[in-house]
Amino acid sequence: MKICSIEGCAGPHSAKGMCPVHYSRMKRRDDRIARDHGTDSNSRKIKGKYHPIEKGQRFGILTAIQSLGKRNERGFWLFRCDCGNEIEKASKSVKESINPSCGCRPRSSTHGLRDKFQGSTRRNAAEYESYKSAIRRCYSQKCASYARYGGRGIKMCEKWKESFLSFLADMGKRPPGTSLERLDNNKNYEPENCVWATAKQQTRNRRDTVKIQFNESIIPLASAAELLGVSYAVAYRWMVSGELKRIDQ
Known part of the structure; x- marks a missing residue:
C-alpha cells in the first residue's frame, strides 16, 4: 500500500x-x-x-541566500537546505511547494524504507505500522495516547527515529500476534528496552500491574499464580493475607 x-x-x-x-x-x-x-x-x-523573495527568508527547510536573476522568464534563487546542501531553484516553485527541500526530505519521509524496497512498504507493513504508531505516541500531541508516552517524557532513540531500517534491523520481523513493547515503561523506545510481545505479556507489564516478591524475583501476581498452580483469586487472597509480599511500584 x-x-x-x-x-x-x-x-x-x-x-x-x-x-x-x-x-x-x-x-x-x-x-x-x-x-x-x-x-x-x-x-x-x-x-x-x-511578493518577492527576500534574502534570509525560509521556505520549509530551505533558506534564501542569493537572487540569481531570471532564466526563461522565471526568477531563480540560491537556497541553502538545513541538511547543508545548496541548490538553485525557481522562486515560484519554492513558494508553491508544500514541502520544499533540496531533495533530502522526500527520501527521509519514509525513513529510508522506499529507497530499499522500491517505493513499497507492503513487505514490512506490520513492522512499519508499529514503528509509526510509536512515533505518534511520543511526538504527536493529537494522539490519544500522547499523555501516557510523550507527555511523560518518553521518546524514541535518535537512531530509530531517523531510520525505519535501523529499527527493523534491531527488532527483526514482527511475530504474529505481537506488538511493540517496552520492557521498562519508564524508559524510551530503544533497542535494549524493546521486544515484540503478546497482549498477555503486555498486560502483565503495565505500570498498574500488581507485582509480588517471588523466589528473590519481582513478577506479576498473575505469573505467580500460574507457577503455583492456583487461580488469580486464590493468589490475590494470599497476597492480602500476607503470604505473598506485594511490591509497590
Whole structure:
C-alpha cells in the first residue's frame, strides 16, 4: 500500500503522492498563493500583489541566500537546505511547494524504507505500522495516547527515529500476534528496552500491574499464580493475607 509522502504521515496515498488530508491542504495553499500572485485557482486575474523573495527568508527547510536573476522568464534563487546542501531553484516553485527541500526530505519521509524496497512498504507493513504508531505516541500531541508516552517524557532513540531500517534491523520481523513493547515503561523506545510481545505479556507489564516478591524475583501476581498452580483469586487472597509480599511500584 502506498503511503503519503509527507514526513511523519502514514496515511494512504490519494493524489500527487499525498493522503487526502495533505492533498486538501495543498489545494488550499495553492489558492492562497494564487491570490497573492494576482490570480485565483482557475487562473483568472484578480486584485493582488506579487511578493518577492527576500534574502534570509525560509521556505520549509530551505533558506534564501542569493537572487540569481531570471532564466526563461522565471526568477531563480540560491537556497541553502538545513541538511547543508545548496541548490538553485525557481522562486515560484519554492513558494508553491508544500514541502520544499533540496531533495533530502522526500527520501527521509519514509525513513529510508522506499529507497530499499522500491517505493513499497507492503513487505514490512506490520513492522512499519508499529514503528509509526510509536512515533505518534511520543511526538504527536493529537494522539490519544500522547499523555501516557510523550507527555511523560518518553521518546524514541535518535537512531530509530531517523531510520525505519535501523529499527527493523534491531527488532527483526514482527511475530504474529505481537506488538511493540517496552520492557521498562519508564524508559524510551530503544533497542535494549524493546521486544515484540503478546497482549498477555503486555498486560502483565503495565505500570498498574500488581507485582509480588517471588523466589528473590519481582513478577506479576498473575505469573505467580500460574507457577503455583492456583487461580488469580486464590493468589490475590494470599497476597492480602500476607503470604505473598506485594511490591509497590
